[in-house]
Amino acid sequence: MKLRILKILSFFLFIQIIIVSVISSFPGFIEHYYSQNFFLMISKLQHLQLFWIPFSVGDLFYVVIVFWVIKWFIFLFKRKFKPFRLIIYQALAFVSVTYFLFHAFWGFNYYRNPLHVNLNLDPDYTTEELTEFTCDLIQKSNLLHSQLTAHDTLAVDYDFRKNELQNLVFETYQEFQNENLNLRYPYENLKSSMLSLPLTYAGFSGYVNPFTNEAQYNTLVPKYKQPTTMAHEIGHQMGYAKENEANFIGAIVTMNSKNEFIRYSGLTFALKYSLNDIYLRDPELFSIMKDDVNPGILKNYMEVQLFWEKHRGPTEFIMKTIYGNYLKVNKQPDGLKSYSYVVALLVNYNKKYNLYQSTQTINQ
Numbered sequence: 001m002k003l004r005i006l007k008i009l010s011f012f013l014f015i016q017i018i019i020v021s022v023i024s025s026f027p028g029f030i031e032h033y034y035s036q037n038f039f040l041m042i043s044k045l046q047h048l049q050l051f052w053i054p055f056s057v058g059d060l061f062y063v064v065i066v067f068w069v070i071k072w073f074i075f076l077f078k079r080k081f082k083p084f085r086l087i088i089y090q091a092l093a094f095v096s097v098t099y100f101l102f103h104a105f106w107g108f109n110y111y112r113n114p115l116h117v118n119l120n121l122d123p124d125y126t127t128e129e130l131t132e133f134t135c136d137l138i139q140k141s142n143l144l145h146s147q148l149t150a151h152d153t154l155a156v157d158y159d160f161r162k163n164e165l166q167n168l169v170f171e172t173y174q175e176f177q178n179e180n181l182n183l184r185y186p187y188e189n190l191k192s193s194m195l196s197l198p199l200t201y202a203g204f205s206g207y208v209n210p211f212t213n214e215a216q217y218n219t220l221v222p223k224y225k226q227p228t229t230m231a232h233e234i235g236h237q238m239g240y241a242k243e244n245e246a247n248f249i250g251a252i253v254t255m256n257s258k259n260e261f262i263r264y265s266g267l268t269f270a271l272k273y274s275l276n277d278i279y280l281r282d283p284e285l286f287s288i289m290k291d292d293v294n295p296g297i298l299k300n301y302m303e304v305q306l307f308w309e310k311h312r313g314p315t316e317f318i319m320k321t322i323y324g325n326y327l328k329v330n331k332q333p334d335g336l337k338s339y340s341y342v343v344a345l346l347v348n349y350n351k352k353y354n355l356y357q358s359t360q361t362i363n364q
């Protein structure tokens, strides 16, 4: 590429950084013009272009980029990093284009209004409110668990074929009617990741490609966990960039599924967050409440935990550090451990609107 274009692109990187840091202080502006307008339009086009392709175009794109960067480095070594100025401009131009595409296609969603503001919810809750919410969740989870197993000590077995769970999660989104949340998901742009093994060792169950807006899920993760992961990633696809908000979206959608297995994944997912939060506030109360949970549900939790322990290694630590820093750069200092905000959304949403709105009769 001509040096002049490289210089312009490099300069544009600094301009972009300034623009992003200024605009990020105006969440209302981003919410209105980007997240609820431009982003919805552009993501719809991306889904329409890519949903019918059976493999992840984004994964392929990542693989090509990695090879291309390796090839570039080999070339640089051969040339002994000369001419140095040109190399710096090439690198800056590459970062500049990536930075632009990231923000245009998805990244600005990090700076939109927090979900509790859009939903007019309190960000706080008392331990009494949390306890009451969790007790109710335990009851609902236990009841559904006993319908899905022969005994309360058995874990729920997810005997599903390839793509079956994925289709059920898609149907769940189709059926989910909620006037407070705009969760229309007309194209099933959800794909099994070609990179499931490296993803497992990196400690991730799924991810959204911010450039193509495809959602990928790790097929090696226990099937019990997959529905909430898929629903979480779809939440990201719809512009809920923050981890805790995507978790809330994943939970509310799956908890209201007409399919018992998807609903069980959702209820116990929300239960896990709530119990974790009780533990942080009152460990004694936690152990009393944990005893009320069917042992089979705890076995499903254990199954997921053992899976991750089996694949734990240095890669996971490195990737989680990189991802943690990525979240910090995108103004999410709580990073991966934002438990209480998910619970705040669940508890306060339930108080104001009723979390089990769509399946009131099913969940009773």
Ligand SMILES: [Zn+2]
Pocket: 232, 233, 236, 243, 246
């Ligand atoms: Zn996520």
